[in-house]
């Protein structure tokens with residue numbers, strides 16, 4: 281049978297899925313053609329992941345239909361999805377850590393496919409799309425980008441030509457994202473149908489052919505990418521006019537944090553190398569750098585999670601180097617910390633919003649009893665200030681969408697009235713609207729004298745929001761710039777270690 285080009289390779293028609301009372305997808309119809317990249321856009325909790333999970337056989341739809349090349353299909357499991365050529369790259373990878381790349385790729389393949397045959401297929405895909413990954417490296421030794429490449433290879437070797445990627449770039453550096461996009465473009469050229477979920481509008485504009493927008497579980501618009509722009513997309517997404525400029529507020533500055541010649545070595549590698557800088561209360565200091573330049577160690581050293589080899593970290597006159605988070609707290613220093621790895625640290629999935637706040641609060645309560653009522657009130661404020669969806673403080677946080685989880689974590693830290701906030705990629709995974717809510721919140725705290733260390737990856741945001749920008753490369757500070765006068769090019773040079781600007 282010759283396929284008419286007008287029939288979409290993949291189509292959902294009125295797909296519906298509820299979780300209890302909540303209708304996560306309410307009759308969602310999207311389609312993608314062979315040789316096309318569709319971007320799926322929508323606020324946090326708008327139903328994007330739910331939709332693609334139904335297509336991938338992870339959730340059973342309550343209603344509606346999936347069609348592959350025009351034919352209705354029943355997808356009850358990931359195996360079914362695979363049979364129809366559907367491959368899904370989840371945000372949290374599903375590799376066996378102690379297996380090598382090739383072992384992961386071969387895992388679960390039918391017995392008649394020999395290892396040698398699979399190897400040949402794998403190598404052919406590596407060649408065809410330029411997928412660089414050492415096949416005999418064990419998964420636990422791989423970078424996030426390498427793991428993602430293995431997931432893509434797995435899908436391809438299993439015959440996928442419909443590829444769905446759920447926020448693939450949320451975990452990648454800008455350079456790695458570019459590489460992924462090159463690969464996706466080649467796959468599109470080769471006739472694959474690709475759906476990509478992302479919150480980054482620049483990526484939508486750069487990569488996709490069409491954009492489909494969801495709001496509160498419903499289709500609210502579809503655009504040819506070439507005929508739209510970030511503002512129009514954002515307005516459709518949130519359902520009202522939005523202002524995409526970030527305000528840099530002015531605040532009274534006072535001394536707060538000083539680092540002097542801080543170094544930290546682990547297993548013979550210098551992860552922080554003579555780092556010196558200061559942050560004032562009433563200031564947002566941005567930190568730019570290629571991922572892995574020492575940002576993580578810097579944050580953890582300040583928060584008392586790793587020791588340092590030498591140097592001094594003083595917050596409000598107290599020497600913090602070598603103190604544990606508990607000891608820092610006991611000295612009356614209030615430090616809020618949003619780590620890079622937000623699921624690993626900080627929230628307990630099976631507990632609700634209130635209990636997760638309690639986890640952080642119990643120290644401030646006196647006496648042997650824990651009073652839940654004031655904490656419930658705080659939870660309610662958090663949920664409304666940060667527009668957590670659904671606004672339900674009794675819901676287990678594991679049932680929240682990725683972005684809403686992030687809001688709860690941030691809200692909880694802000695609630696401790698910190699004097700210093702250390703935030704690492706705080707808007708990762710947040711929709712445009714929520715990102716701006718967070719910038720406003722940071723500015724609001726700044727006006728109240730709070731100092732912030734803002735580790736970011738979007739240079740435009742760093743330039744607009746921050747007072748100064750510190751640039752790191754290979755554990756060293758390569759420059760500290762006044763954000764009002766700095767340029768992207770300058771920061772870019774410093775990120776690669778060129779100190780002469």
Ligand SMILES: Nc1ncnc2c1ncn2[C@@H]1O[C@H](COP(=O)(O)OP(=O)(O)OP(=O)(O)O)[C@@H](O)[C@H]1O
Pocket residue numbers: 299302304322323324325326327328329330331669670679680681682683684709711
């Ligand atoms: N397993 C689940 N149980 C209960 N509710 C769920 C479950 N999975 C998702 N939800 C709810 O369904 C809604 C849609 O969630 P979904 O994860 O699809 O959003 P999303 O558009 O992917 O958001 P994000 O951009 O934050 O990842 C949310 O309100 C979420 O809380």
Ligand SMILES: [Mg+2]
Pocket residue numbers: 328329330681682
């Ligand atoms: Mg999601």
